[in-house]
Amino acid sequence: MTKENSNSQNPEEMAKAAQEAAVKAAMEQAQAMFGNIPGFQMPGGMQEQIMAQMGAGMPDMAAAQAQQEAMLKAAGINPETVVQAGRQNMAYANQMMQEMMDGAFDEGLSSSDAMAQMMEAFGDDSWTINRAEDGKLDEERAVMEMAAASGLPLLTEPERDPEKTTTYGTGEMILDALDRGFRDISIAIGGSATNDGGMGCMCALGVRFLDENGEILQGCGENLGKISEIDVSGLNSRVAKTKFTVMCDVNNPLCGENGATYTFGPQKGGTPESLARLEEGMLHYRDVLLREFGVDVNEIPGAGAAGGLGAALVVFLNAVLKSGIETVLDLVDFDSRLQGVSLVVTGEGRTDWQSAFGKVLHGVGMHSKKYGIPAVAIVGSMGQGAERIYDSGIDSILTTVNAPMELHAALEQAEELYLNAARRLFRMLKAGNEMKQTD
Numbered sequence: 001m002t003k004e005n006s007n008s009q010n011p012e013e014m015a016k017a018a019q020e021a022a023v024k025a026a027m028e029q030a031q032a033m034f035g036n037i038p039g040f041q042m043p044g045g046m047q048e049q050i051m052a053q054m055g056a057g058m059p060d061m062a063a064a065q066a067q068q069e070a071m072l073k074a075a076g077i078n079p080e081t082v083v084q085a086g087r088q089n090m091a092y093a094n095q096m097m098q099e100m101m102d103g104a105f106d107e108g109l110s111s112s113d114a115m116a117q118m119m120e121a122f123g124d125d126s127w128t129i130n131r132a133e134d135g136k137l138d139e140e141r142a143v144m145e146m147a148a149a150s151g152l153p154l155l156t157e158p159e160r161d162p163e164k165t166t167t168y169g170t171g172e173m174i175l176d177a178l179d180r181g182f183r184d185i186s187i188a189i190g191g192s193a194t195n196d197g198g199m200g201c202m203c204a205l206g207v208r209f210l211d212e213n214g215e216i217l218q219g220c221g222e223n224l225g226k227i228s229e230i231d232v233s234g235l236n237s238r239v240a241k242t243k244f245t246v247m248c249d250v251n252n253p254l255c256g257e258n259g260a261t262y263t264f265g266p267q268k269g270g271t272p273e274s275l276a277r278l279e280e281g282m283l284h285y286r287d288v289l290l291r292e293f294g295v296d297v298n299e300i301p302g303a304g305a306a307g308g309l310g311a312a313l314v315v316f317l318n319a320v321l322k323s324g325i326e327t328v329l330d331l332v333d334f335d336s337r338l339q340g341v342s343l344v345v346t347g348e349g350r351t352d353w354q355s356a357f358g359k360v361l362h363g364v365g366m367h368s369k370k371y372g373i374p375a376v377a378i379v380g381s382m383g384q385g386a387e388r389i390y391d392s393g394i395d396s397i398l399t400t401v402n403a404p405m406e407l408h409a410a411l412e413q414a415e416e417l418y419l420n421a422a423r424r425l426f427r428m429l430k431a432g433n434e435m436k437q438t439d
Helices: 011-036 046-055 061-074 079-101 112-123 168-180 198-202 221-226 237-241 260-264 272-293 305-317 326-329 360-370 385-394 406-412 414-437
Strands: 143-146 183-190 208-210 227-232 243-248 320-323 345-353 375-382 397-398
Touching: 061 320, 112 320, 143 326, 168 183, 168 198, 183 326, 198 208, 198 305, 208 260, 221 272, 227 272, 243 305, 243 326, 260 272, 260 305, 272 305, 305 320, 305 345, 326 360, 345 360, 345 414, 360 375, 360 385, 375 414
Parallel strands: 143 183, 183 243, 243 320, 345 375, 375 397
Antiparallel strands: 208 227
């Protein structure tokens, strides 16, 4: 007994049906993968738009094939080569789709990578994840994070050496902002891998640090004690026309027991011997700044932040040191953004007793509390005294680490760990909502 083929579709109709099925499956999987990610927006009628574009003016299949072969031959390309490549691409596409359906696709890609692939595949600008990576607030104002250029996570453990590391890259970021026309620049300092007193940053901006022989010194920690003279004649002229605000959540002085070197140097790879040399150099640097500019940076709270970068920004750029979180909240007009919000999600790397003293969680929590909005935090880990943050408007804490792991492993997987933690959080919220509905 044989089964008759009842499919009377022509090749064009079959191709269109296959396209519709593929696009529908991809759309469903995209929604499943990204629909619960805050900031993700899927425009209405997306599938119809894609199909309309794909089907517009679809020519006769045989005519199209003949035209393509003619064009390829004219360009000196063997059509069979293209066919083989197409088969390979289809095999890859089928594999990718299968991985998506099996839930394994997003395990090998970050959310942003996966979304980029989907956007590239569909070629539609209306798919968006709300992200701002260029630091632009408006035509005049920019915000940057020094750790993006001089941060500890950028180095492997063997590379961490506060005598060698430099803030030069941070200076290059500032130059780039000046080149783009920004004249109001806010700089978040923290998480640095450096202990150079901001020498490197200032070198990038045109300041020259000279030794006793008049030789130019490179901006790094081991050269702090060699500074004999500081030449600011080459400092970029646009600096004088720019407002600099330094966002800082610590009050450490430049030198001393609670200074930049001894407080933060160990986590940057400093040894007892190298820390002693760095502190000696930092004391010398302090004295040179006092002699040349009449400023005792050790009397400035926060001068020791980011390995002394705070001191350099104040002295050379006339920057103002402010609470980091309050500055950020003001920059983004945080309070106005809370209107109509039912939940605030925030976070930080490690939550402990320090978090309640002017850090991100404290600031976000207190502002949310003022409007009676619950706030939860997704954090890398919890340390001693983390529970104190509950008094600052944070209602709950969820950690990202889902198994025992070394710090370097957690840092390497940070994006994926935070994404998965967010998924767990919103699953819990969904469960809570469903519980309320059954009351």
